[in-house]
Amino acid sequence: MTTIEQQSRLGSGSAARSRKPGRARRPAKRNWRRTLKRDWQLYALAILPLAFLAIFRYAPMVGNVIAFRTFRPGGSIFGEQWVGLRYVRMFINDPAFWNVFTNTAILGGLTLAVCFPLPIILALMLNEVRVRRFKKIVQSISYLPHFLSIVIVVGMLMQLLSVEGTVNQILRAFDFDPIPFLQRPEWFRAIYVGSEVWQTVGWGTILYLAALTTVDQQLYEAARIDGANRWRQTWHVTLPGIRPMMVTLLILNTGMFLNVGFEKVLLLYNPMTYATADVVSTYLYRVGLVANNLSYAAAIGLFQALIGLAMILSANMISRRLVGSSLW
Numbered sequence: 297m298t299t300i301e302q303q304s305r306l307g308s309g310s311a312a313r314s315r316k317p318g319r320a321r322r323p324a325k326r327n328w329r330r331t332l333k334r335d336w337q338l339y340a341l342a343i344l345p346l347a348f349l350a351i352f353r354y355a356p357m358v359g360n361v362i363a364f365r366t367f368r369p370g371g372s373i374f375g376e377q378w379v380g381l382r383y384v385r386m387f388i389n390d391p392a393f394w395n396v397f398t399n400t401a402i403l404g405g406l407t408l409a410v411c412f413p414l415p416i417i418l419a420l421m422l423n424e425v426r427v428r429r430f431k432k433i434v435q436s437i438s439y440l441p442h443f444l445s446i447v448i449v450v451g452m453l454m455q456l457l458s459v460e461g462t463v464n465q466i467l468r469a470f471d472f473d474p475i476p477f478l479q480r481p482e483w484f485r486a487i488y489v490g491s492e493v494w495q496t497v498g499w500g501t502i503l504y505l506a507a508l509t510t511v512d513q514q515l516y517e518a519a520r521i522d523g524a525n526r527w528r529q530t531w532h533v534t535l536p537g538i539r540p541m542m543v544t545l546l547i548l549n550t551g552m553f554l555n556v557g558f559e560k561v562l563l564l565y566n567p568m569t570y571a572t573a574d575v576v577s578t579y580l581y582r583v584g585l586v587a588n589n590l591s592y593a594a595a596i597g598l599f600q601a602l603i604g605l606a607m608i609l610s611a612n613m614i615s616r617r618l619v620g621s622s623l624w
Contacts, residue, residue: 363595369588383595393579393596400575404553406489412549414493415500416542420530422501423508438498449495450563453487454478478564481572488564488573492557503545504538511537540621547615547623551608554600576600 332339358374363383365375387393418438425431441449456462457477464474477483515533524532535542558577565573576596584593616622 360594360598362591363598365591367591367594375591379591383592384599386592387596387599395571396574396576396579399572400554400556400577402572403485403488403556403575406485407492407556408549408553410489411492411496411500412546414497416504416538418497419501419504419508420534422505423534424526435498435501438501440498441495442499444495446557446559447563449491450560453491453564457487479566479568481569484565484569484573488560491560500545503541507538507541508534539619543615543619543621544623547608547611550611551604553607554604 362373362375364378364380366377366379367375422431422434425434454461458464459474459476463477467474475483477487511534515537516529519529519533554576556575556577558575558581561573561575561578562581565578580593580596583596584590612622612624
């Protein structure tokens with residue numbers, strides 16, 4: 297090899313070493329048509345859910361305009377005449393609305409306070425069970441009520457709590473007077489929340505049991521080495537491990553705070569229990585569909601949706617600042 301060739305190779309090597317790493321050539325952006333052609337099966341699976349959301353969730357939002365217009369059956373679906381905040385002022389000055397709003401807030405608060413922590417507790421208890429067969433039996437029994445129709449659940453409640461039902465027959469056996477549970481307004485909230493616990497707690501444990509499988513087992517070993525008992529392991533390892541799931545579900549449940557189950561309340565309540573059982577959704581049903589005042593009902597529904605949006609945004613912001621995890 298000649299001296300000139302050696303110098304040229306050394307020069308090219310030094311020039312290559314002198315190149316800055318930051319000037320590396322960036323990969324070209326993928327063509328969206330090529331991506332669509334390659335993964336069209338995955339995109340096809342999203343067509344039906346997106347169509348459902350567009351048709352049944354977003355398209356009906358256009359109808360909220362009748363909250364500010366006078367709607368008459370047989371006329372335009374967007375109302376006949378612009379009336380501004382007339383219907384908003386109507387429900388603000390309506391004592392009946394504030395009564396049902398208070399009932400909704402109390403019922404939603406009780407449901408959230410009772411039904412949110414119980415799935416966590418049940419999941420933690422099932423996680424400690426070492427007998428696999430017993431664990432499966434408990435899981436199956438607790439999951440089954442979720443698959444029952446609300447009509448069936450309400451029918452069971454009526455059979456159990458009627459004056460001649462099972463509960464009152466037990467009371468008579470112990471020389472107690474029968475109690476008309478379904479006709480007493482003071483009993484409605486306990487009946488509703490109790491039925492929600494029975495129907496939803498078992499199903500809610502599925503998410504938490506799935507989250508428990510993601511907790512690193514090495515953390516438990518380190519805690520045992522440090523002398524932590526099962527309670528301290530649960531408090532310092534298990535609960536922080538499932539905290540993102542807990543926060544996510546809490547935010548979602550907070551957003552549904554005012555959307556108390558319409559079907560169950562409608563089937564359970566009667567005029568004698570309106571004082572505590574009448575909620576915003578059933579009030580909208582009577583005002584909008586029974587009394588045919590759709591503009592007034594739309595104004596109340598829009599107000600309810602705005603309250604729910606404000607609550608979920610506030611819960612997300614508070615969770616992000618205090619806990620460090622949020623939906624967005």
